[in-house]
Amino acid sequence: MSVSVLKPGLLSSLQDRGRRGHAAIGVGRAGAMDGPAWQLANALVGNRGDEATIECTLLGPTLRFERAAWIALTGAPIAARVGDLSLPPWTTCHLPAGSVLQLGGMPLGCRSYLAVRGGFAVAPVLGSRSSDLHAGLGRALRAGDVLALSAEIPLRVRGATEAVGVLPWGLDPQPWFDFGRQPIALLHGSHWAWLDEASRQHVLGGSFAISTDSNRTASRLDGQTLQLREPLELISEAALPGTMQLPPSGQPIVLMAEAPVTGGYPRIGQIAAVDLPRLAQRRPGDTVCFQYSTLEQALARLAEREQRLARLRRHIAQRLEHPE
Structure with a gap:
């Protein structure tokens, strides 16, 4: 089954961890611009952590889900609707088959991430599913594109195939999004x-x-x-x-x-x-x-962030095992 792109948004592309280790042949990294947001979007839908998500820029796409799916939105705050229902970011949402997800603008920030449980079934190029727009590896989404979905393991939530739903818990975005625009x-x-x-x-x-x-x-x-x-x-x-x-x-x-x-x-x-x-x-x-x-300060901050991310991802995985 698949996701159909009805409207592509301003600049939407598939991004994962990036295409590393190929600089010697002139190929750069690409990958998600906001790595922690990408990781946490995948974590919220129970993915392994290396699946491609859709990176939305300033204005998100409109997508039709041909099958039921669990999704999550992280990164910059973004308007998200299915019909008359608004979907919250930084949590796990269920969309029944046939749902049309409308992603709008971002009042703050520049990039949001849409993850789908199971991920998008896109063939990797040099070990990555990331689109490198500068190098011409992949491209931005266009109206009419059809994105295949990988097989997913359903979450054990009663009524999950019947209606739009939202898990009763989510993440605090404050530690992961710079609302205060600090130096x-x-x-x-x-x-x-x-x-x-x-x-x-x-x-x-x-x-x-x-x-x-x-x-x-x-x-x-x-x-x-x-x-x-x-x-x-x-x-x-x-x-x-x-x-x-x-x-x-x-x-x-x-x-x-x-x-x-x-x-x-x-x-x-x-x-x-x-x-x-x-x-x-x-x-x-x-x-x-x-x-x-200093380099020492930068490395210490990076190590501390990675430790917090690892702890949070483990916690999310435990919560998803018992979502009700």
Whole structure:
């Protein structure tokens, strides 16, 4: 059975953990921009954790479910309806066969994740089901697309095949979504010292706005023009998500999930991996500011987050075994 795409939304694509280990042949990672939200969406429907979800950007798709399914929505708050019923995010919902799920806009944030119990039956490419729009591996959803669903193990909930339903418990999104838009942790890059003093002060003391030119490849930052103390002649080096580069325009860019595997612009900073999902949730026009972090601090925060995620996923799995 399958899910039919009636309306594709603004930019919706299938994303999983990403396509890692292929940079040597020029293929980047891709994958979910907000990794914790992707993991928790899968956890809420009892998936193993590596299934592809639909990543929605700013405006979600409208989908018809040809069979009954359990779903979950996480990430940015998003309007979700089946007929006249509103569905809450960050919990587990049941849709009977024939349901039309309408996903609307996001009043805050940029990306939401729709997981389906069992996952989407999409053939992996180089070990991943992620769409890499920049590289042309997969594409954004289009009206008329039909997404096959993998076989699922039903949850033991009375009446689950007869009506829209919602489990009586869910997750608090506060620890996993940056409602307060706190500063993003930034490590010094290899060319940080080449920035002039005024530029260094602005990076860590001023603010930028997310540009309308931002996408899954890079978040472009509008604001005060940054300058180097003197020009640099560089050769391309390996690149990865989170690297803050300074192109000739003087407006910095931060490489994101679909980052190219090499780049030749000066590297003035590196976003702490733990804060990349928070930056991914900043939408065009949002303000972003940065605070300095050491490598040790960044690693400690990342380890603590991963421990909390692992504990929460185990707890969710235990609750799903006894959902009533």
